[in-house]
Amino acid sequence: MKDPCSSESLVFFLIWFNINFFFSLIFYILFAIYYFMDCLFCKIVSGELPSSKVYEDKDLLAFLDIKPVNPGHVLIIPKKHFKNIHDTPDEIMAKLIIAAKKIAAVIQDKLGVTGVNVGMNNGSAAGQLVFHTHIHIMPRYGKDSFKLWSGKEYAEGEREKVAEKIKSALE
Secondary structure, rough: OOOOOHHHHHHHHHHHHHHHHHHHHHHHHHHHHHHOOHHHHHHHOOOOOOOOOOEEOOOOOEEEOOOOOOOEEEEEOOOOOOOOOOOOOOOHHHHHHHHHHHHHHHHHHOOOOEEEEEEOOOHHHOOOOOOOOOOEEEOOOOOOOOOOOOOOOOOOOOOHHHHHHHHHHHO
16 A cells, blocks of 8 residues: 555645646636626627617727617616626726716707616516616606506504614614
């Protein structure tokens, strides 16, 4: 039986470890490429898929939604992939909001709309379909068919409890 502490065993272990490390690294790199490049919006950023661009800078891209709520419905995305609001750095979120304000003003001024909705869905339960951070600018033409949610009343004492949970977590 070989001595497990021999130099021959150590060399064997190091070779085995390096081979496993190398293949693990390759696996994670390929996984990351597949995960990020499978994103519809990443493909638009890379030029792999076409879009009707309305605004672009070094960090952001804005283009018309292919299934608009109304004509002029714009999506604004960071060029770098982030899954949702929780993953997106504050400086990118700030740029998204500034761009949303600018684009919403142009839509309201140039398309003759009577209002705009600015929205962001985060997570499946909230209706997020493409898991790449994006903000919707949705033109509103008065009595169009687009409907927002209907509210419901809080139960007795519920509003104060919910407010306290949020407030205490933010302090």
